[in-house]
Amino acid sequence: MDQISDAIRAFILTEFLPGERPEDLTGDTPLITGGILDSLATIKLVSFLEEQYGVTFQAYETDVDHFNTVSDITSLVLSKLGPGRAR
Amino acid sequence: MIESSVQHLLDHAARRDPQHAAVEDPAHGSITYGDLSALSDRLRDRLVQCGVRPGDRVGIYLRKSIDAVASIFGALKAGGAYVPVDPWAPPARNAYILNDCAVTVAIVEKRFLEALRAELARLGRVPTLLVLDGTEGGRSLAAALEQADTGSAAPPAQTVTPASDDLAYVLYTSGSTGRPKGVMLSHRNALSFIDWCSDTFRPDASDRCSSHAPFHFDLSVLDLFMSIKHGATVVLIGEDVGKDPTHLASLMAERRLTIWYSAPSILSLLAQHGKLEQHDLAALRLVLFAGEVFPVKHLRALQRLLPHPRYVNLYGPTETNVCTSYEIPVPIPDGRTEPFPIGTTCAHLRTKVVDEQGREVPPGQEGELVVSGPGVMHGYWNLPEQSARAFFEDESAQWYRTGDVVVQAPDGTYTFLGRRDRMVKRRGYRVELGEIEARLYSHPNVKEAAVVALPDEEGATQIKAHLVWAADRAPSLIELKRFCAERLPLYMVPDVFSFHDGLPKTSTDKVDYQRLKDL
Numbered sequence: 001m002d003q004i005s006d007a008i009r010a011f012i013l014t015e016f017l018p019g020e021r022p023e024d025l026t027g028d029t030p031l032i033t034g035g036i037l038d039s040l041a042t043i044k045l046v047s048f049l050e051e052q053y054g055v056t057f058q059a060y061e062t063d064v065d066h067f068n069t070v071s072d073i074t075s076l077v078l079s080k081l082g083p084g085r086a087r
Numbered sequence: 088m089i090e091s092s093v094q095h096l097l098d099h100a101a102r103r104d105p106q107h108a109a110v111e112d113p114a115h116g117s118i119t120y121g122d123l124s125a126l127s128d129r130l131r132d133r134l135v136q137c138g139v140r141p142g143d144r145v146g147i148y149l150r151k152s153i154d155a156v157a158s159i160f161g162a163l164k165a166g167g168a169y170v171p172v173d174p175w176a177p178p179a180r181n182a183y184i185l186n187d188c189a190v191t192v193a194i195v196e197k198r199f200l201e202a203l204r205a206e207l208a209r210l211g212r213v214p215t216l217l218v219l220d221g222t223e224g225g226r227s228l229a230a231a232l233e234q235a236d237t238g239s240a241a242p243p244a245q246t247v248t249p250a251s252d253d254l255a256y257v258l259y260t261s262g263s264t265g266r267p268k269g270v271m272l273s274h275r276n277a278l279s280f281i282d283w284c285s286d287t288f289r290p291d292a293s294d295r296c297s298s299h300a301p302f303h304f305d306l307s308v309l310d311l312f313m314s315i316k317h318g319a320t321v322v323l324i325g326e327d328v329g330k331d332p333t334h335l336a337s338l339m340a341e342r343r344l345t346i347w348y349s350a351p352s353i354l355s356l357l358a359q360h361g362k363l364e365q366h367d368l369a370a371l372r373l374v375l376f377a378g379e380v381f382p383v384k385h386l387r388a389l390q391r392l393l394p395h396p397r398y399v400n401l402y403g404p405t406e407t408n409v410c411t412s413y414e415i416p417v418p419i420p421d422g423r424t425e426p427f428p429i430g431t432t433c434a435h436l437r438t439k440v441v442d443e444q445g446r447e448v449p450p451g452q453e454g455e456l457v458v459s460g461p462g463v464m465h466g467y468w469n470l471p472e473q474s475a476r477a478f479f480e481d482e483s484a485q486w487y488r489t490g491d492v493v494v495q496a497p498d499g500t501y502t503f504l505g506r507r508d509r510m511v512k513r514r515g516y517r518v519e520l521g522e523i524e525a526r527l528y529s530h531p532n533v534k535e536a537a538v539v540a541l542p543d544e545e546g547a548t549q550i551k552a553h554l555v556w557a558a559d560r561a562p563s564l565i566e567l568k569r570f571c572a573e574r575l576p577l578y579m580v581p582d583v584f585s586f587h588d589g590l591p592k593t594s595t596d597k598v599d600y601q602r603l604k605d606l
Contacts (some may be wrong), residue, residue, distance in 0.1 A: 005212060017564050019564065020564045020565060022562060024563045024564075024565050024566075026097070029565055030438075030569065030572075032577075033572060034565065034568055034569040034572055035568035035569060035572030035577060035580035036565065036568055037136060038577055038580070039330035039514075040356075040450070042331075043330070043331065043332065043356065043360065046331075047360075057326040059328040059331045060114075060324075060327050062327060062331065063326070064175070065138050071381065076534045078594040
């Protein structure tokens with residue numbers, strides 16, 4: 001779980017928040033409603049997760065109800081990996 | 088038959104073939120012409136019961152859905168003008184819009200209700216709110232009407248036949264003074280444009296047309312009303328699928344779309360990430376795009392994947408809807424890199440190029456494009472001075488100033504060169520950089536703010552905010568983006584912020600935007 005959320009945080013910091021202090025991006029920071037993930041950024045993050053973890057996402061899963069925080073995204077990835085495969 | 092109003096387009100189509108699918112929502116089912124007409128009649132009755140009178144405004148605060156389409160027609164049938172807001176924009180901005188044009192009723196989805204009501208209360212006036220539990224294939228609207236009827240059923244009302252200059256809708260766009268401004272468009276404006284679409288694209292009842300743009304975006308006028316006029320089927324594309332190229336490509340194939348219309352940005356993404364080669368898109372006959380310049384590199388890539396449809400570049404501000412069009416050759420000749428022209432004037436309008444004094448300039452000389460004719464708006468809601476500035480009159484007509492600088496080739500086609508002011512386009516949306524600055528200035532620590540737009544490496548628009556910050560510690564990027572996202576639509580949130588001790592100034596002590604662009 002920690003590894004996945006760290007990887008997501010690192011990706012967001014590098015790609016969309018260059019220069020930001022890493023500690024300012026927490027598990028609860030709003031990403032979509034906070035103006036950090038726009039549609040293009042969401043596509044990039046989804047491709048990263050699909051390649052990294054071999055999972056796929058439904059369109060509705062990347063909306064504000066499911067994809068708005070690092071915690072939400074981590075849970076979503078974990079639920080797709082299934083109990084035996086969580087790293 | 089001569090149509091006198093937008094709402095009659097629906098009723099005529101419903102009479103011709105009530106069983107034909109009018110609207111499909113891939114997530115929530117579909118509705119026939121007969122049922123859509125009946126549902127909008129029921130809403131009309133309820134709206135009249137709630138006090139909506141001809142000329143009143145009705146707010147639509149719903150996600151893209153069959154419920155929203157029925158609400159649009161219900162508002163029109165009651166004689167109202169519909170005012171669609173972006174449900175994902177900040178509630179304070181939407182409340183400002185609904186309050187600015189003094190809607191009599193707003194139709195609101197429950198999930199947005201609490202925040203909206205609080206913002207409206209702060210502005211001092213809460214209109215009647217008709218609340219829907221969700222947006223599910225028209226069933227949510229039907230249920231809300233059912234519930235409203237338990238007190239007493241709304242008595243049947245007549246569908247209003249408006250005068251052709253009566254307003255049909257008010258579309259709010261970014262305003263340079265810091266507040267969104269409402270573009271007032273009449274039934275004549277809409278119908279003259281839709282008639283041009285009919286003549287140009289020859290749609291019929293077998294067409295299946297995309298509705299990709301949100302309803303507050305003027306592209307939706309073509310999507311909805313052209314399709315419904317001809318008894319075709321509108322396929323709604325929700326906000327989630329609409330920005331996701333892989334799912335979008337599957338949807339285009341599964342739904343056998345014949346006509347596509349969107350801003351170029353999503354078509355660029357489809358070409359790059361849509362895996363279009365894995366899908367059968369043989370039904371697609373027409374690809375229309377508008378809202379910004381389509382980089383030739385991506386347009387060529389799209390044509391290589393989809394060589395069979397016709398491609399047409401449509402151009403026009405919300406104030407006129409489409410006013411010029413240009414058919415793109417297939418294939419695009421090798422070696423072409425410069426963007427295609429915006430084309431020639433639509434048959435229902437007149438255009439010309441003028442200099443600063445409003446004098447017509449000859450082909451080959453650059454100037455501002457001005458437009459006249461039945462497609463041109465009536466002005467901006469409640470902004471008489473801005474409305475007056477948008478027009479000038481000469482001996483032949485009243486002309487709308489687009490603010491776009493163009494040049495006309497000897498064969499009559501126009502090429503877009505840029506803007507006279509500080510408006511930019513981002514993913515097809517209009518962005519007034521001044522509106523972003525006005526919101527930034529509302530932050531207590533912002534001493535000075537200047538916002539510029541720069542092309543990124545893909546040719547898309549990047550927005551950069553330059554700030555002079557009053558406090559010792561510069562804010563985090565996360566804090567600043569959040570501050571903006573709570574006050575502006577997401578497409579207006581700056582990508583980059585940079586901090587300075589002072590902003591570069593011209594000799595007249597104005598912000599030197601040219602120098603800022605190089606920083």
